[in-house]
Amino acid sequence: MGxxxxxxxxxxxxxxxxxxxxxxKTGSWKIFSLLSLITLITLFSFYPAFKNSFISWDxxxxxxxxxxxSKPVPEAIVYYFEPHYILGNYIPLTMIVxxxxxxxxxxxxxxFHAVNIFIHLANVLLVFWLIYLISGKxxxxxxxxxxxxxxxxxxxxSVAWVSELKDVLYGFFFIAGLIAxxxxxxxxxxxxDSFNLEMxxxxxxxxxxxxxxxxxxxxxxxxxxxxxxAAIIFPIVLLLFDFYYRRKSDKWLxxxxxxxxxxxxxxxxxxxxxxxxxxxxxxxxxxxQRPFFASxxxxxxxxxxxxxxxxxxxxxxxxxAGGHLPYLYYAAPVIVILLFYGVYRTLKYTRLVAFGxxxxxxxxxxxxxxxSVGIAIMATRYTYIPYIGLFFIMAMYFxxxxxxxxxxxxxxxxxxxxxxxxxxxxxCYATQVRCEVWENDDTVYTDLLEKFxxxxxxxxxxxYLLFEQKKYEESVALFAKAISVKPxxxxxxxxxxxxxxxxxxxxxxxxxxxxxxxxxxxxxxxxTTKGYLLSMRQNYTEAIxxxxxxxxxxxxxxxxxxxxxxxxxxxKDYASSVNTLDTGLKxxxxxxxxxxxxxxxxxxxxxxxxxxxxxxxxxxxxPDFTTAKVNLSNCFRAINDSSGKKK
Numbered sequence: 001m002g003x004x005x006x007x008x009x010x011x012x013x014x015x016x017x018x019x020x021x022x023x024x025k026t027g028s029w030k031i032f033s034l035l036s037l038i039t040l041i042t043l044f045s046f047y048p049a050f051k052n053s054f055i056s057w058d059x060x061x062x063x064x065x066x067x068x069x070s071k072p073v074p075e076a077i078v079y080y081f082e083p084h085y086i087l088g089n090y091i092p093l094t095m096i097v098x099x100x101x102x103x104x105x106x107x108x109x110x111x112f113h114a115v116n117i118f119i120h121l122a123n124v125l126l127v128f129w130l131i132y133l134i135s136g137k138x139x140x141x142x143x144x145x146x147x148x149x150x151x152x153x154x155x156x157x158s159v160a161w162v163s164e165l166k167d168v169l170y171g172f173f174f175i176a177g178l179i180a181x182x183x184x185x186x187x188x189x190x191x192x193d194s195f196n197l198e199m200x201x202x203x204x205x206x207x208x209x210x211x212x213x214x215x216x217x218x219x220x221x222x223x224x225x226x227x228x229x230a231a232i233i234f235p236i237v238l239l240l241f242d243f244y245y246r247r248k249s250d251k252w253l254x255x256x257x258x259x260x261x262x263x264x265x266x267x268x269x270x271x272x273x274x275x276x277x278x279x280x281x282x283x284x285x286x287x288x289q290r291p292f293f294a295s296x297x298x299x300x301x302x303x304x305x306x307x308x309x310x311x312x313x314x315x316x317x318x319x320x321a322g323g324h325l326p327y328l329y330y331a332a333p334v335i336v337i338l339l340f341y342g343v344y345r346t347l348k349y350t351r352l353v354a355f356g357x358x359x360x361x362x363x364x365x366x367x368x369x370x371x372s373v374g375i376a377i378m379a380t381r382y383t384y385i386p387y388i389g390l391f392f393i394m395a396m397y398f399x400x401x402x403x404x405x406x407x408x409x410x411x412x413x414x415x416x417x418x419x420x421x422x423x424x425x426x427x428c429y430a431t432q433v434r435c436e437v438w439e440n441d442d443t444v445y446t447d448l449l450e451k452f453x454x455x456x457x458x459x460x461x462x463x464y465l466l467f468e469q470k471k472y473e474e475s476v477a478l479f480a481k482a483i484s485v486k487p488x489x490x491x492x493x494x495x496x497x498x499x500x501x502x503x504x505x506x507x508x509x510x511x512x513x514x515x516x517x518x519x520x521x522x523x524x525x526x527x528t529t530k531g532y533l534l535s536m537r538q539n540y541t542e543a544i545x546x547x548x549x550x551x552x553x554x555x556x557x558x559x560x561x562x563x564x565x566x567x568x569x570x571x572k573d574y575a576s577s578v579n580t581l582d583t584g585l586k587x588x589x590x591x592x593x594x595x596x597x598x599x600x601x602x603x604x605x606x607x608x609x610x611x612x613x614x615x616x617x618x619x620x621x622x623p624d625f626t627t628a629k630v631n632l633s634n635c636f637r638a639i640n641d642s643s644g645k646k647k
Contacts, residue, residue, distance in 0.1 A: 042150030144395035170228035177220030229271035295332035359389025
């Protein structure tokens with residue numbers, strides 16, 4: 001039959017979507033209602049976190065002891081984009097958000113918690129959008145994934161811990177980048193028909209849209225990488241989406257990824273440098289044991305998705321029995337291999353399982369401790385993005401069960417609904433309970449010690465809390481136990497020394513310091529502590545030698561400069577004291593203690609005007625620093641007294 005319109009028929013766009021689409025003509029009000037309900041449930045689950053405080057585990061250096069947050073915003077932006085590392089991370093965008101939050105509300109912990117929670121709520125909406133796209137616009141599937149992404153208790157650490165702003169922030173840009181890439185993949189790529197000139201503008205517009213979507217994808221990736229180094233895996237995830245969308249592997253597919261891989265490699269190099277700067281890359285265990293750790297952690301993450309119990313801030317490496325790991329660690333690689341084989345077999349029928357499983361694996365691979373970073377075998381915050389893949393598999397199969405017309409499957413539908421609702425209630429409750437655990441130091445460290453009563457990190461953390469509460473005798477017992485479990489645990493030694501100093505038991509403080517230096521003779525903190533103990537006995541010459549050695553090991557060792565300057569001060573060598581503090585200020589220009597101490601030495605040297613400038617600079621950095629206020633008043637009094645005598 002001929003074409004009655006007289007026009008050349010147009011080629012229909014190839015449908016590259018991996019899943020058959022559902023009918024979406026029912027309007028957007030259902031989607032709006034679903035999103036509103038999911039958002040409210042997530043908000044309800046995390047509501048206890050709004051009243052939480054800061055904790056001393058990383059929040060101090062990120063926020064409440066970070067004087068750089070008070071910098072003017074333009075200056076802070078420049079500062080953080082320079083290579084300044086925070087706890088072994090290059091996260092300039094995250095630090096800028098902290099700075100903006102600080103300028104908006106000061107160091108109020110509730111406001112910082114609110115920022116984390118609202119970004120998490122935004123991420124819930126983005127997850128819905130992403131899953132809605134890749135599921136073939138299945139509202140039920142998108143709703144289930146978004147809901148459990150929002151309320152799963154394994155995600156509490158990422159949201160309820162102020163220091164994990166980087167997690168929710170990188171997640172926001174990471175998911176947004178994937179959405180842009182999905183839109184890019186689904187964009188039509190029609191060639192205009194030469195006999196129909198009206199198609200030309202539409203095709204050109206389509207081409208521009210594709211370029212824009214790819215530019216958006218790349219921009220979101222960069223923003224994600226500037227928020228947290230975990231984003232460097234993004235290019236691999238894009239290739240996974242190519243696989244899922246059955247995209248043809250041609251030259252352009254790889255060329256378009258080159259800028260992504262370039263940024264990823266640069267970000268990875270910076271991340272390693274940042275980790276090395278904090279000595280976070282360690283080799284406590286031989287390399288051949290790491291696959292066992294990685295396999296065990298990998299399986300544990302999967303188990304905790306289904307059974308979210310015994311969740312805590314810290315998961316220690318296992319204790320060796322006779323030099324051997326527990327048997328479960330040796331079995332773990334075999335189970336992982338069988339699991340991968342099972343996933344591979346599903347490719348005969350669908351790409352769904354492989355896509356979701358590989359999304360989980362790719363995003364969690366870098367934190368499986370093949371390269372040992374830190375002293376924990378796993379952490380719940382690492383599941384924030386990876387769990388999306390596993391949730392997607394579960395939700396797609398539940399959607400299939402829910403909408404089935406097969407008589408043999410219908411009896412299971414009601415059971416599936418009951419299981420899903422029950423799991424959602426359990427997650428909601430467990431998330432609220434975990435948010436309450438994150439209320440303050442006491443609740444966090446008590447929970448940690450209850451779950452790992454013999455772990456040195458748990459003992460040291462609880463002991464430090466008792467030390468801050470001036471319960472020195474109780475803290476001594478915990479620090480001593482931590483050292484008995486881990487004889488080379490430097491932090492516990494330092495805390496034990498400080499506890500003895502709190503008890504004014506100087507003999508034991510000296511004894512523990514000497515024992516600690518045998519374990520770590522080049523630890524700058526221990527050398528500074530030993531110098532301080534010698535200064536207390538007025539052995540300033542030997543103390544000065546140790547302070548200088550400590551500073552040589554760490555040029556940014558503020559306490560070393562303060563102690564060295566004080567030793568010169570006690571010897572009435574004020575000029576050397578000032579020179580020491582000047583050197584310290586080269587590396588710590590905004591340290592108000594160094595500025596105050598320099599001012600005091602200048603004051604005693606009779607250089608009142610210079611001393612006043614130091615005190616003013618100190619107060620400009622910390623307006624609440626009482627010592628500098630008193631010293632500045634003494635300067636004014638000295639000037640007035642001098643004027644009175646002249647009269």
